[in-house]
Amino acid sequence: MTPQENIETAEPSGELKIILNGISQLPTLPEVVNRILALVENPKTCAEDVNRIIRLDQSLTARVLKIVNSSFYGFPRQVSTVTQAVVILGFNAVKSLALSASVVNLFKNEGTEEFDVRKFWEHSICSGVFANMAGRRINYPLPEECLIAGILHGIGKLVLDQYLHDRYGEAIRRAKKEKKTLMSIEHDMFGVDHCQVGVILAEKWKLPVHLADAIRFYPAPGGATVNPTLVSLVHLGDYIARKKRCGNPGDLVIPRLSDDAKRILKLTQPDIDQMLVAADDEFDKADDLLDGLHES
Numbered sequence: 001m002t003p004q005e006n007i008e009t010a011e012p013s014g015e016l017k018i019i020l021n022g023i024s025q026l027p028t029l030p031e032v033v034n035r036i037l038a039l040v041e042n043p044k045t046c047a048e049d050v051n052r053i054i055r056l057d058q059s060l061t062a063r064v065l066k067i068v069n070s071s072f073y074g075f076p077r078q079v080s081t082v083t084q085a086v087v088i089l090g091f092n093a094v095k096s097l098a099l100s101a102s103v104v105n106l107f108k109n110e111g112t113e114e115f116d117v118r119k120f121w122e123h124s125i126c127s128g129v130f131a132n133m134a135g136r137r138i139n140y141p142l143p144e145e146c147l148i149a150g151i152l153h154g155i156g157k158l159v160l161d162q163y164l165h166d167r168y169g170e171a172i173r174r175a176k177k178e179k180k181t182l183m184s185i186e187h188d189m190f191g192v193d194h195c196q197v198g199v200i201l202a203e204k205w206k207l208p209v210h211l212a213d214a215i216r217f218y219p220a221p222g223g224a225t226v227n228p229t230l231v232s233l234v235h236l237g238d239y240i241a242r243k244k245r246c247g248n249p250g251d252l253v254i255p256r257l258s259d260d261a262k263r264i265l266k267l268t269q270p271d272i273d274q275m276l277v278a279a280d281d282e283f284d285k286a287d288d289l290l291d292g293l294h295e296s
Helices: 003-008 013-025 031-041 047-054 060-070 081-091 089-108 117-137 143-152 155-163 165-179 182-190 194-204 209-217 226-243 259-265 269-293
Strands: none
Touching: 013 155, 013 194, 031 047, 031 089, 031 209, 031 269, 047 060, 047 081, 047 089, 060 081, 060 269, 081 089, 081 165, 089 269, 117 155, 117 226, 117 269, 143 209, 143 226, 155 165, 155 182, 155 194, 165 182, 165 259, 165 269, 182 194, 209 226, 226 259, 226 269
16 A cells, blocks of 8 residues: 555545645656666666766756766866766766756745745755765765655655645744644644655655655654665764754754664764764765755
């Protein structure tokens, strides 16, 4: 049973119907991104294949190359083509950058005082950067997965804000006033939370199952069924971003780090303390990434 079917088994409220209807009307991912996702799954794909697809979208090409040449990667020489980027970074890294840039561009309005979309992306991108940092420190084999999963982990909040705008502003105000998690207020007001909404969107977009798993279970990695390590790294990235007050996740709560995440990642308290210190060196990378992902 899919997450949407799970939600719809109970009689949906009027607000939930609005959310589900809104998701059905959201734009699909650009055809270029869908073709990149398909290419990366094909073992016969070469770097020029990816370049040929991405260069069909000049704006996307420019943003991918801007990110590749940013401080996030810190290459000593300019990378001038997508083919070079694929050769240097690998297919999965370039796929993640293209997917990230496309999703950010679909939700690029500035928002309101309660829900500042740029501040939301700042938190999300910091979460991805910190998850990537943690992944590299524990030798996770595909740290670029941590980056994209961290960037997308709160995507359901954008959907709730878009289709229940005034009520979602009220939810954010309540969360801050009552010093509760936004997720708990979402459940109270709408009968659904941003993780459930986010995974429905992930299914609509046909995102890889490990990304959907991270979106659904990042607050509680013990429930992850596909890749608990990735979900735990996203949980850790979100935790560090909250500790460092990066952007605006919608509430003021810093949840305790999950015992499941510590067990899955085999982290001791000294490990966590070291990562919190190391995160201070990642802020410039996050700023450059935020700038690169937004279409100019």
